Amino acid sequence: MIELFPSKLLLGPMAGVTDYAFRRLLREMGLEYGVSEMISAKGLCYGNDKTADYARAHSSDHPLALQLFGSDPQFMLRAALYLEKHYIYEVLDINMGCPVKKVVRNGDGSALMKDIKLAMEIVSKLVENTSKPVSVKFRSGISEDSKNCVAFAKAMEKAGASMVVVHGRTANQMYSGRANWDDIGRVKDALQIPVVGSGDITSLEEGLDKIKHYGVDAIMIARALRGNPFLVRDYKKYFTEGTQPETVSLEERFSTMRTHLKYLIEEMGEANGTASFRKHGLWYMRDFPGSAKLRDRLSHLQNAQELDVILSSVVDR
Numbered sequence: 460m461i462e463l464f465p466s467k468l469l470l471g472p473m474a475g476v477t478d479y480a481f482r483r484l485l486r487e488m489g490l491e492y493g494v495s496e497m498i499s500a501k502g503l504c505y506g507n508d509k510t511a512d513y514a515r516a517h518s519s520d521h522p523l524a525l526q527l528f529g530s531d532p533q534f535m536l537r538a539a540l541y542l543e544k545h546y547i548y549e550v551l552d553i554n555m556g557c558p559v560k561k562v563v564r565n566g567d568g569s570a571l572m573k574d575i576k577l578a579m580e581i582v583s584k585l586v587e588n589t590s591k592p593v594s595v596k597f598r599s600g601i602s603e604d605s606k607n608c609v610a611f612a613k614a615m616e617k618a619g620a621s622m623v624v625v626h627g628r629t630a631n632q633m634y635s636g637r638a639n640w641d642d643i644g645r646v647k648d649a650l651q652i653p654v655v656g657s658g659d660i661t662s663l664e665e666g667l668d669k670i671k672h673y674g675v676d677a678i679m680i681a682r683a684l685r686g687n688p689f690l691v692r693d694y695k696k697y698f699t700e701g702t703q704p705e706t707v708s709l710e711e712r713f714s715t716m717r718t719h720l721k722y723l724i725e726e727m728g729e730a731n732g733t734a735s736f737r738k739h740g741l742w743y744m745r746d747f748p749g750s751a752k753l754r755d756r757l758s759h760l761q762n763a764q765e766l767d768v769i770l771s772s773v774v775d776r
């Protein structure tokens with residue numbers, strides 16, 4: 460059983476973005492269900508330390524799904540058993556949706572949607588031989604004329620998956636066009652296990668609309684959280700207190716940026732943490748009027764003191 464919490468919002472995993480530090484921050488905003496960046500099963504089995512780092516989580520970062528990718532059932536099982544032994548998490552998620560070339564050329568990620576039998580073998584092996592519930596994240600299909608998300612979802616359910624997450628784009632679309640929520644709705648109608656929908660949700664209103672119209676058990680948000688972790692709080696507050704979103708003050712935006720950088724530095728050290736923060740800094744200030752110069756300074760940020768200087772120059776202006 461996978462428990463979906465009141466806010467009906469799952470964090471959409473983003474490699475290079477939803478790392479240890481960002482998830483820690485999102486938990487403070489009220490995130491109830493986190494998902495790690497994707498973790499290579501082979502990388503784990505070969506003892507790659509950098510790969511194993513993706514499985515680490517702050518003590519507040521639970522319930523958490525660790526997401527594995529790979530297509531060799533034996534490696535997947537070994538990797539899952541390794542995770543069980545060394546890390547704390549609640550759900551094992553399998554990535555069968557990644558469309559990136561270097562992943563699919565090995566038969567991993569969305570390439571598994573072409574081989575339902577192998578995908579089922581992976582899921583049933585993990586369900587039978589490990590102790591955590593298994594979820595599967597995939598897309599509408601590979602291409603517009605070979606959409607197979609309903610058949611694929613049913614196969615995952617049959618193989619023992621406890622939940623599926625469907626991103627309503629085909630692998631060939633990558634991130635272009637719009638997510639097709641009718642595909643997600645069809646999967647929901649065909650399954651008994653919880654179905655989570657992913658794609659293009661940027662506000663509380665849009666998420667509520669999708670839950671209502673497509674009957675999904677929860678929604679997942681990825682890109683819209685970049686520079687806007689406050690959206691998580693909108694969901695939490697709506698579902699627990701019935702309140703509508705409030706505008707985020709500049710002071711809060713800035714203090715959140717400082718905290719985000721602090722967590723990154725704690726995790727990665729000053730140089731790497733600051734380098735990793737630069738993109739987030741730009742996302743936080745994306746809609747700030749007349750901020751070209753500010754964004755330029757953020758994109759060259761060197762340390763936490765400099766962030767203080769940059770942000771106080773905005774307040775003083």
Ligand SMILES: Cc1cc2nc3c(=O)[nH]c(=O)nc-3n(C[C@H](O)[C@H](O)[C@H](O)COP(=O)(O)O)c2cc1C
Pocket residue numbers: 471472473474475476495496497526554556557596626634657658659660679680681682683
């Ligand atoms: C930069 C980036 C990295 C991503 N990395 C992953 C990943 O590691 N695992 C995964 O299942 N999905 C990954 N996704 C897909 C998202 O989780 C999500 O399904 C997709 O972006 C659609 O949702 P959105 O419109 O809310 O962003 C990634 C997306 C982006 C933009």
